[in-house]
Amino acid sequence: MEGVTDIMFRQVVAHAGRPDLFFTEFTNVSSYASEKGRENALERLEIAPTDSPIIAQIWGKNPEHFSKTCTALEKLGFSGVDLNFGCPDKHVNKAGGGAAMIKTPELAVECFRNATKSTDLPVSVKTRLGWSQPEEYQEWLPILLAEHPAALTIHLRTKKEMSKVPAHYELIPEIIKLRNEISPETKLIINGDIKDRAHALELHAKYPEVDGFMIGRGVFANPYCFTNHTPTRDELMELLKMHLDLYEKYTADHYVSYETLKHFFKIYINNFPGAKELRTKLMETHSVKEARDIIGV
Numbered sequence: 001m002e003g004v005t006d007i008m009f010r011q012v013v014a015h016a017g018r019p020d021l022f023f024t025e026f027t028n029v030s031s032y033a034s035e036k037g038r039e040n041a042l043e044r045l046e047i048a049p050t051d052s053p054i055i056a057q058i059w060g061k062n063p064e065h066f067s068k069t070c071t072a073l074e075k076l077g078f079s080g081v082d083l084n085f086g087c088p089d090k091h092v093n094k095a096g097g098g099a100a101m102i103k104t105p106e107l108a109v110e111c112f113r114n115a116t117k118s119t120d121l122p123v124s125v126k127t128r129l130g131w132s133q134p135e136e137y138q139e140w141l142p143i144l145l146a147e148h149p150a151a152l153t154i155h156l157r158t159k160k161e162m163s164k165v166p167a168h169y170e171l172i173p174e175i176i177k178l179r180n181e182i183s184p185e186t187k188l189i190i191n192g193d194i195k196d197r198a199h200a201l202e203l204h205a206k207y208p209e210v211d212g213f214m215i216g217r218g219v220f221a222n223p224y225c226f227t228n229h230t231p232t233r234d235e236l237m238e239l240l241k242m243h244l245d246l247y248e249k250y251t252a253d254h255y256v257s258y259e260t261l262k263h264f265f266k267i268y269i270n271n272f273p274g275a276k277e278l279r280t281k282l283m284e285t286h287s288v289k290e291a292r293d294i295i296g297v
Contacts, residue, residue, distance in 0.1 A: 001216055002026060002089070003260060007046050008246040012239050013219065014050035017227035020212070022054040026084045028097070029060035029069040041069075045076055053079035055124070059087060061096035061107060063114040070119040080150065081119060083112060086127040088159045099159035102131045105143045112147050122150030126191070132160040134168050141178055151187035152179070153214055163217070167192030169203070176209045187211040194218055196225040220267055233272040240268035241297050244288050258287060 005025050013019075027044045031037030045056060056078040058069055066083070073081055085108055087098030094100075101108040116123045125144055130136025136158065144152060154175060156167035172190060179188050190207075191214035194200055200213035218225045223239055231239075247261050262283055269279040278294070285291045 002087075003263065004219075006044070006256075007048050007051070008243060008250055008256075009264065010054075011048050011050055011246055012243050013223055013226070014048075015242060016224045016231070016235075016239060017229065018050070019215065019226045020053075021079075022051050023057050023082060023214075024054065026057040026059045026087065027069070029058050029065035030062055032058075032069045032072065033062070033065040045073070045078075047077050052077070055080045055082045057082045057084050057126070058115075059084040059092065059097040061101070061104075061111065063107075063110045066111045067114040067118040070115045070121070070123070074119045074121050078121060080122040080124060081115060082124045082126055082151075082153070083115060084126050085144075086153075086155050086159075088128070088162050093159070099128055099131065102128065102136070102140055102159065105140065109143065109147060112144075112149070116147075124151035124153065124187075125149045126153040126155070128155045128158055129168065129171070130158045132158055134158055134161075134171065137171065137175065138178075141175065142182055145179060145182040145186060148183045149186055151189055151211070152183075153189040153191055156190065156192040163192075172207050172210065176207065180209070189214050191216060196222060197228055221270075223267055236268045236270070236272070237295060240265070240295065243268070244291060244297075248288055261288075 002025050005023060010022050025044055027041050032041040047054060056073045058066070058081065060066060070081055084098055085101040089098060092098040096104070112123065112125065127144065130140055156169060156171060157163065157165060176188065179186055188210050189212040190203065190210050194203070194213050194215050195218045196215065200215070203213060204210060215225055222231065224231050243264060247256065250256060265279055265282045269275050269282060281294050282291055285294065
């Protein structure tokens with residue numbers, strides 16, 4: 001997730017209980033392809049020892065830039081490449097990337113083919129059901145499956161729906177059928193409203209032909225969501241302290257806004273007596289030192 005699954009937070013989650021696969025924040029292939037943007041792109045693609053196996057998630061609309069980026073990713077230690085054809089962000093869509101690819105299927109296919117021919121890593125795709133109507137999946141998903149991606153992750157909403165309606169789990173059987181008919185070797189991953197490991201196992205029992213389940217926003221409610229553990233206040237505070245330590249470590253070399261760091265406070269300061277008051281105080285801070293003074297470390 002943009003602004004969330006960076007190298008610092010991935011280490012925090014790994015400490016709490018890591019998923020089978022991590023995915024990076026998405027990186028713009030045009031940034032990597034340009035001399036000016038490459039340094040920033042490489043910072044976003046930095047890997048920690050606890051990350052592996054990890055998939056590099058990329059986006060854009062220039063097929064040649066997909067080629068150039070995928071060639072580089074193979075040398076950076078990633079286990080695979082994921083093309084983001086599903087992000088609903090208006091700025092990404094205005095640039096022709098993310099979910100906007102749903103409206104330009106021929107370009108999407110060209111970008112995918114350029115990616116696969118430029119790397120020996122498995123190439124997967126993450127997308128949505130459609131741009132505005134859920135039934136668009138009937139035309140859109142077969143186009144992607146015909147390219148035989150290593151995996152296809154489907155957020156069970158449209159771009160227009162964002163996350164404002166419940167995920168369309170009722171469509172999973174039809175999506176499984178399409179996968180089995182067109183590209184049975186493609187791993188099928190479902191995303192949308194999956195809260196934690198227990199919820200994923202519940203869905204797997206109902207839909208055993210689904211190969212995996214992706215948790216996104218569920219991590220905001222519980223950073224231990226990839227385990228069956230309910231954290232205590234002390235455990236959440238330990239994770240916050242770890243995140244502060246990592247922030248100081250990585251900002252020694254890379255600039256990361258303290259305001260960005262503050263977005264994570266709600267993940268740790270939540271669901272215990274006095275959390276709201278403590279979180280309010282932390283949100284008024286302007287430095288790690290001020291935050292440490294408040295939480296006493």
